[in-house]
Amino acid sequence: MTAPRTAFAPGRFYGAPTVERRLPGVRLAHLAATMSAEHVDEHSHDDAHFVLATHGRYETTAWGPDTEGPVLVYNPPGVVHRDRFVEAGGYFLAVSFDAGDWRDFSDGRGAIDALRLTGPAARRAALRLTRSLLSADAEPLSLEGLSLELAAEALAPVRDGDHPPPWLAMAESYLADAFDQPIGVADLARVAGVHPVHLARGYRRWLGAAPGERLRTRRLERAADLLMHGRAPIGEIALASGFCDQSHLNRQFRQAYGVTPGEFARLCGRRPDVSCVQDDTRAGA
CATH class of the missing domain: 1.10.10.60 (Homeodomain-like)
Known part of the structure; x- marks a missing residue:
């Protein structure tokens, strides 16, 4: 009789966290791999998540080109896979979104299969997020914004105009007035009247920085x-x-x-x- 596949609870992986943060709608962790390749079977996760292998050779069953450089993978909720480190000593970033929240803000546009993300924008967002998570004083807004930038890479592209949108000025004005208060991506998105993912992507495109970076600059x-x-x-x-x-x-x-x-x-x-x-x-x- 075939043994049942493991279904990991949200935010759980074959790894022990070295750093872990829980923010509204997203769990972040940098983990040390705890299972050798031969002991990793096919499994799934209840959440949508991204994995960036930061140290060690990583194999994935996700669809996409096998390129050099950091391995970055997106797995939708419930997708069965057998991603693993080939050798001991691996480390990885995990960015997990609750399945219900993911469905809400992806609005059905997210990929239904596991993807290997190789574009420079996706890798840049993942590496920035790793650096921010491992820093001693990471701003929650920065972590949220970078997480949503990464999420946007797994969603269908959204057309933008040739000029900065009016909502960006509204968000910047709010930052200027409330920079000394705790601010989340959801707060900025609510003031601007746009979706959090759209806001995070717009900030990077038009201002060249995540919302958290703009907040830090203002402070x-x-x-x-x-x-x-x-x-x-x-x-x-x-x-x-x-x-x-x-x-x-x-x-x-x-x-x-x-x-x-x-x-x-x-x-x-x-x-x-x-x-x-x-x-x-x-x-x-």
């Missing part, structure tokens, strides 16, 4: 302005600009501008308090 701009013209300690500036704490601001500021907030303040002629200078020696490391 850094506010922090820089306060550092130039205010006298508040850097810790207070961090909170006023929407960052979790001073260390969070220090990392993001130095990554964007190449200097710490304290160094920037001194370059602008400001002489911060002793408590402000500590970002250079401790929190900014």
